[in-house]
Amino acid sequence: MLFKQLAVPLASEVVDVDLSRSLDDDSFKAIDEAFNDRGVLVFRGQQITPEQHIRFSRRFGELEIHVLKQYLLADAPEILVISNMMKDGKPVGIADAGQQWHTDLSYVEKPSRCSILYAKEIPAPGRDQTYGDTCFVSTEAAYDSLDPDMKAYLGTLQAKHSYLKRPHIRKKLSEEQKQAVPDVIHPVIRTHPVTGRKCVYVNESFTTEIIGLKPDESDALIRQLCALCESERFMYRHKWRVGDILMWDNCSTQHLAVADYGPDQHRLMNRTTVAGPAVF
Ligand code: SIN
Numbered sequence: 672m673l674f675k676q677l678a679v680p681l682a683s684e685v686v687d688v689d690l691s692r693s694l695d696d697d698s699f700k701a702i703d704e705a706f707n708d709r710g711v712l713v714f715r716g717q718q719i720t721p722e723q724h725i726r727f728s729r730r731f732g733e734l735e736i737h738v739l740k741q742y743l744l745a746d747a748p749e750i751l752v753i754s755n756m757m758k759d760g761k762p763v764g765i766a767d768a769g770q771q772w773h774t775d776l777s778y779v780e781k782p783s784r785c786s787i788l789y790a791k792e793i794p795a796p797g798r799d800q801t802y803g804d805t806c807f808v809s810t811e812a813a814y815d816s817l818d819p820d821m822k823a824y825l826g827t828l829q830a831k832h833s834y835l836k837r838p839h840i841r842k843k844l845s846e847e848q849k850q851a852v853p854d855v856i857h858p859v860i861r862t863h864p865v866t867g868r869k870c871v872y873v874n875e876s877f878t879t880e881i882i883g884l885k886p887d888e889s890d891a892l893i894r895q896l897c898a899l900c901e902s903e904r905f906m907y908r909h910k911w912r913v914g915d916i917l918m919w920d921n922c923s924t925q926h927l928a929v930a931d932y933g934p935d936q937h938r939l940m941n942r943t944t945v946a947g948p949a950v951f
Contacts, residue, residue, distance in 0.1 A: 672701045674709075678907035681809040681924060682711040689715055690916060693724045699730050706731075706785070707865045710923040711807050711907060714916040718788060721747040721780070721941065724916075728943040731918075735776070735783060735944045736849050738834075739765055744941070747922070751790070753940040755932075761762055764939070767780045770930045772901050773876035774921045778834040780855050784864075784947030787918040793911045794936030801910040802932040810870040811923045814860060815894075822869075825865065830860040830873055830893070831880040837881050856882060857950040859896070864948050866868040870923050872902050872950065902924055 673686040673816070683705055700718070706712050719727070721744055734749040742765045744750040752764030769775075776782040793803035834852040844852070848852055859881065861872040873881075873896040881889040909917060916942070919926060921944075931939060 672698055674705050676709075677711075677713065680805060680812040680905060681709055684715065687870075688714055690717050690727050691719045693726065695774050696728065696828050697732075703731070703913055706918060706920065707863075710809055710811070710920045712918050713909065713921075714939070715912065716914045717789065717916045718914060719916070721750050724787070724789055724941060724943060728945055731787075732784055732945040732947070735946050738844070743945035748949045749943050751942045751944075752944055753928075753937060754792075755934060756792075756937050756939055766924070767928075767930070769876070769926065769928050771876045772897065772927045773874045774810075774872075774925045776921070777874060778836075778852055778855060778870070778877045780833045782857075782945045782947055783921045783944040785918050785920050785945050787943045788809065788915060789912055789941045790911045790915045790917075790939075791941060792937045792939035794932040794938055795911050796910075802929075802936055804908050804910050804929045804931075805837065805907045805917070805926055807919060807924050807926045808900050808902070808905040808907075808927065809923060810900055810925055811863070811868050811902045811903075812822075813871045813902070814869045816899070816905075822860070825871075826882075826950065827861050829856050829882045830859050830878050831856050831882060832874075832877040832900045833879045834877065836877050836879050839858050854879070860948045861922060863920075864951075866923075868923065871896055872922070873897060873907070874900070874925050926938050 675684040730758045737751045742752050753768040754764035756763045775786045833854040875897045
């Protein structure tokens with residue numbers, strides 16, 4: 672199997688794999704190892720059904736069902752639809768699944784191990800530009816760049832994460848949905864469950880408070896760590912084509928969907944998320 676490095680320090684393309692077929696164990700092992708090492712994998716030119724998307728995703732673990740049930744595929748609830756399209760006056764998917772830096776589901780006790788996103792429609796590229804790119808940063812590289820005293824200090828801290836951090840931009844939840852996502856506390860530095868590498872685990876979308884610090888100190892530290900993680904030197908920017916499948920690690924990376932397209936430029940993606948362990 673051939674892997675092509677796309678950026679430093681994260682992201683590789685997996686060349687010559689057809690994900691509509693089931694993978695043999697050796698191929699799966701090679702992909703799994705590359706994934707743990709590189710944090711983001713790209714598969715170009717795929718054509719898969721929801722069942723094939725689910726089958727491939729299940730190789731990495733149990734699948735999650737998103738709290739926004741109105742955007743799940745009716746006959747495949749493991750798939751969350753992300754889209755700005757409308758059908759019969761209703762949105763076909765969630766239009767904003769992440770236009771601030773975040774890592775998926777950091778607001779639950781056991782955040783997703785990885786997310787697998789399949790591009791079905793992408794806004795047509797302009798002459799010099801693509802639209803609706805997704806940017807990724809390596810939170811491992813962000814951690815590695817810290818000095819030893821800061822690493823030691825951050826290693827003692829914990830932070831609160833909340834789905835409700837930005838109620839003005841977040842889809843309104845029913846009372847029942849709110850109860851399904853109470854605030855959680857995670858270490859500020861988490862350990863990757865497979866590689867054992869340390870990662871900064873604070874993000875702009877969901878981290879609300881560093882436990883034990885005064886509010887202004889807590890806000891300042893969250894801002895400082897987010898600015899560090901979001902730095903261009905740790906970044907890969909993916910320019911989508913229809914048929915791309917991207918998978919990313921929700922421990923060692925953060926991402927952001929660039930909202931630079933209008934309502935008539937259609938974007939339609941299917942996403943699965945694979946369950947992960949409690950953060951440590
Ligand atoms: C997500 O944050 O899961 C979606 C990213 C995207 O739509 O590009």
